[in-house]
Amino acid sequence: MEPLLAVLNLIGTAAFAISGALTAIRKGMDLLGVLILGMVTAVGGGVFRDLVLGQIPPDAFTDPLYGIVSALTAFVVFLVLYFRLASFRSVNGPLFQRVLLISDTIGLAVFSVVGVQAGFDLHEGSRWFLCLFLGTITGVGGGVLRDLLAGDRPYIFYKHIYACASMAGALLCTVLWGILGETPSMLLGAAAVVLIRLLAIRFELNLPRIPLEEREK
Amino acid sequence: MEPLLAVLNLIGTAAFAISGALTAIRKGMDLLGVLILGMVTAVGGGVFRDLVLGQIPPDAFTDPLYGIVSALTAFVVFLVLYFRLASFRSVNGPLFQRVLLISDTIGLAVFSVVGVQAGFDLHEGSRWFLCLFLGTITGVGGGVLRDLLAGDRPYIFYKHIYACASMAGALLCTVLWGILGETPSMLLGAAAVVLIRLLAIRFELNLPRIPLEEREK
Amino acid sequence: MEPLLAVLNLIGTAAFAISGALTAIRKGMDLLGVLILGMVTAVGGGVFRDLVLGQIPPDAFTDPLYGIVSALTAFVVFLVLYFRLASFRSVNGPLFQRVLLISDTIGLAVFSVVGVQAGFDLHEGSRWFLCLFLGTITGVGGGVLRDLLAGDRPYIFYKHIYACASMAGALLCTVLWGILGETPSMLLGAAAVVLIRLLAIRFELNLPRIPLEEREK
Numbered sequence: 001m002e003p004l005l006a007v008l009n010l011i012g013t014a015a016f017a018i019s020g021a022l023t024a025i026r027k028g029m030d031l032l033g034v035l036i037l038g039m040v041t042a043v044g045g046g047v048f049r050d051l052v053l054g055q056i057p058p059d060a061f062t063d064p065l066y067g068i069v070s071a072l073t074a075f076v077v078f079l080v081l082y083f084r085l086a087s088f089r090s091v092n093g094p095l096f097q098r099v100l101l102i103s104d105t106i107g108l109a110v111f112s113v114v115g116v117q118a119g120f121d122l123h124e125g126s127r128w129f130l131c132l133f134l135g136t137i138t139g140v141g142g143g144v145l146r147d148l149l150a151g152d153r154p155y156i157f158y159k160h161i162y163a164c165a166s167m168a169g170a171l172l173c174t175v176l177w178g179i180l181g182e183t184p185s186m187l188l189g190a191a192a193v194v195l196i197r198l199l200a201i202r203f204e205l206n207l208p209r210i211p212l213e214e215r216e217k
Numbered sequence: 218m219e220p221l222l223a224v225l226n227l228i229g230t231a232a233f234a235i236s237g238a239l240t241a242i243r244k245g246m247d248l249l250g251v252l253i254l255g256m257v258t259a260v261g262g263g264v265f266r267d268l269v270l271g272q273i274p275p276d277a278f279t280d281p282l283y284g285i286v287s288a289l290t291a292f293v294v295f296l297v298l299y300f301r302l303a304s305f306r307s308v309n310g311p312l313f314q315r316v317l318l319i320s321d322t323i324g325l326a327v328f329s330v331v332g333v334q335a336g337f338d339l340h341e342g343s344r345w346f347l348c349l350f351l352g353t354i355t356g357v358g359g360g361v362l363r364d365l366l367a368g369d370r371p372y373i374f375y376k377h378i379y380a381c382a383s384m385a386g387a388l389l390c391t392v393l394w395g396i397l398g399e400t401p402s403m404l405l406g407a408a409a410v411v412l413i414r415l416l417a418i419r420f421e422l423n424l425p426r427i428p429l430e431e432r433e434k
Numbered sequence: 435m436e437p438l439l440a441v442l443n444l445i446g447t448a449a450f451a452i453s454g455a456l457t458a459i460r461k462g463m464d465l466l467g468v469l470i471l472g473m474v475t476a477v478g479g480g481v482f483r484d485l486v487l488g489q490i491p492p493d494a495f496t497d498p499l500y501g502i503v504s505a506l507t508a509f510v511v512f513l514v515l516y517f518r519l520a521s522f523r524s525v526n527g528p529l530f531q532r533v534l535l536i537s538d539t540i541g542l543a544v545f546s547v548v549g550v551q552a553g554f555d556l557h558e559g560s561r562w563f564l565c566l567f568l569g570t571i572t573g574v575g576g577g578v579l580r581d582l583l584a585g586d587r588p589y590i591f592y593k594h595i596y597a598c599a600s601m602a603g604a605l606l607c608t609v610l611w612g613i614l615g616e617t618p619s620m621l622l623g624a625a626a627v628v629l630i631r632l633l634a635i636r637f638e639l640n641l642p643r644i645p646l647e648e649r650e651k
Contacts, residue, residue, distance in 0.1 A: 024591065027587075027591075028592075028644075029591040029592060029643065030592065030640065030642065030643040031641040031642050031643065032591075032597055032598055033591035033597075036591065037591060047486075051268060051273075052275060052278055053273065053274060054273035054274065056485075056486065056487065056488035057486050057488065057564065058486060061564055062561060062563070062564055064563040067563075067567070078644070081644055082642065082644055129279070129281040130274065130278055133284070144366075148365065148582065149578075149582070149588055150591075151587055153244075153368055154366055156253065157244070157246040157247075157249075157253065157254060157366070157367075158245075158246060163250075164249055207247040207248040208247065208248050208299065209246065209247040209248065210242050210245075210299055269481075269485075269491050270490065270491060271491065346495075346496070346501070347495055347496055350495050351495070361583075365582065370461075370585055373470065374458065374461075374464075374584075375462075375463060375464065380466055380470060425465050425516065426463065426464040426465065427512070427516055
């Protein structure tokens, strides 16, 4: 299913590049900072996955495609906000936040199942644990890197639905793989990630945490 | 000495999972954040060591054992603090701090010598520098990752005794390896880490630093 | 051109070790923190490059030379500031800042072309994209790691000239490689990095960024 994988990879790359670029703009980085954070967010999860799998050099370093797509995407984002700022009213306004959230969710969904695919590709379905792990890491890796580099508290630890959704989608994809085959599993897994995340936000679902006044910030 | 290595790995994994989970709770992360930070702290040093050694995919990704042990440990920590908070009085109180310190010290001690072992395992004792480096990295890696992800200043740079103790233990283990053999070297090395760290805290030993009012925080 | 490469590597290692040590001192780290941040800054970019290239274990872990040179350099920096503080007037004063800037620039310049060399070394000039990427990563990697570990906002995203200069030098080196050969390409590429950075600082050149009052810090 080569074409599907290529299309998913491009969608995920562009989506994460948007989320990285918007984060960079929110932090006051300059043009090059916006490009770099867009690229790092887009390829970060994949590079880590490739290192773990022994796919060396990682795809992102030998195939310029993903680097170019993510840099161009981030550049367009910069231009849009630089010249037509009015449409966003203000950086960090509601529209800005919504685009950031949606692009981040799409990137998370796509890369979660792309990671599962990489696991099956290598080990012929024998290692479900590896597939699940790879899916989650590929999915959340770029975002964690983005948050770390931007000096934010990583989403993954506070917006629980983030990692939860990635894991659920990767698990669904892994389980369905042997039953429905590659394409339906990946599409359903990605859809599950988007659905879970949006439902959680809509209904403000939260995992428990330990609430304490004495807790240090 | 397979059984010893397995036992040490499990002890180190559980201890670091506790320290990661407590750090996550102190930072107000939710349940999944607590599980993930526990797992990352527990397997982080080992994953980095495996990447450096070319052990790909790293053990932690193919063998579910360590992931499951660390997630379960972190979950138990969460439950204990969630339901019987009284015994800790307050998050970040003295008991909380003591458990955090002790679990962190045990993890540091165990992984410092496990890292040395991995070096000897691969290169038959010829590269003492590699062994020493691997020991320190495996020992401190999980903690540095924990602090970075939690937004803390990494312990390793401020609580000097931290890295000092790991290096001393790894060095002792490396030196003794050819004389006493594997098991005694690892046990003595780990004991040295614990001893140095506890003595340093007890007597408030400190390495010199440059004290300046003008210093930027 | 082995000797040139060795000399460049040593210069870059010492320069980045100085910048790491000064950053650690500015952050109030203790002696061991200064040594470790000096070492990490000096070898960080190279370790990441080696991981990406499959040069495992990375050179820095098997050849003690660079670890020792960087630790010694950082130690000398610590001694100079500890005992003859007067010559710097104050940590973070103008002289301090200038030494930090210059050492950082030299490290950036040297490692940018060393990274390009590693790419050509492996793949016989066929992959210009890989060479450019490797140059930039090797150049900026140590500094990004330094800033992350010290809790600073990574230079690379805000002082645009930083990554810009590294990329320009790596690109120049890559382009000239086939025409002028190894040595002149590397020297000219490194010179370009230094020149661009110093000119940018002198004339306060800046890349555009999106200026907004509503922007969140």
